[in-house]
Amino acid sequence: DTEVTQTPKHLVMGMTNKKSLKCEQHMGHRAMYWYKQKAKKPPELMFVYSYEKLSINESVPSRFSPECPNSSLLNLHLHALQPEDSALYLCASSPKPGETEAFFGQGTRLTVV
Amino acid sequence: KNQVEQSPQSLIILEGKNCTLQCNYTVSPFSNLRWYKQDTGRGPVSLTIMTFSENTKSNGRYTATLDADTKQSSLHITASQLSDSASYICVVSCEFSGGYNKLIFGAGTRLAVHP
Numbered sequence: 274d275t276e277v278t279q280t281p282k283h284l285v286m287g288m289t290n291k292k293s294l295k296c297e298q299h300m301g302h303r304a305m306y307w308y309k310q311k312a313k314k315p316p317e318l319m320f321v322y323s324y325e326k327l328s329i330n331e332s333v334p335s336r337f338s339p340e341c342p343n344s345s346l347l348n349l350h351l352h353a354l355q356p357e358d359s360a361l362y363l364c365a366s367s368p369k370p371g372e373t374e375a376f377f378g379q380g381t382r383l384t385v386v
Numbered sequence: 387k388n389q390v391e392q393s394p395q396s397l398i399i400l401e402g403k404n405c406t407l408q409c410n411y412t413v414s415p416f417s418n419l420r421w422y423k424q425d426t427g428r429g430p431v432s433l434t435i436m437t438f439s440e441n442t443k444s445n446g447r448y449t450a451t452l453d454a455d456t457k458q459s460s461l462h463i464t465a466s467q468l469s470d471s472a473s474y475i476c477v478v479s480c481e482f483s484g485g486y487n488k489l490i491f492g493a494g495t496r497l498a499v500h501p
Contacts, residue, residue, distance in 0.1 A: 315491030377429035
């Protein structure tokens, strides 16, 4: 299994809703990442988890809350989002934090209305 | 400032033709360079990855080159197919603190292959 699986593929939520994005990998990777990508722009790093601990937070607003329940799962909890948060959210993993081969999931297309 | 610049921004070619995409970077300290293919609304898929000492790497119809002296890379696509239509992103890995390598993304080249 060489895949990073993200669910849901699409999500529409209101500004008062609470929702979660999920990411799963079974490659034994110990580093996992959340990226945000706006249309026609490169991905922007949001969070890095290293051995299930948050190691990098790129000054992301608190309405985005990451969680790493175990080495295979990564969640992104969403609350009180703004329409400008609408984007493609990508999860990625790599064998170790220092490893540079990152495998990306297919992304969740989020629309905030 | 760590930057990755790609050219052209967009490119249209006919099916069966070859094309070359360019990537210039100013990233230090350099760790490696990779090319990704990203279909619209999907996650990036790795095509090639090259370290400082590698000049050329191929993956099927894709051939990447790296000149670490001039800090330039290219991705050559031969005998293009309609399925090659996508964005091609150059990503340079930069050694970061705490044992983490930060990925510096280019803006991508949007390739359209027409029949």
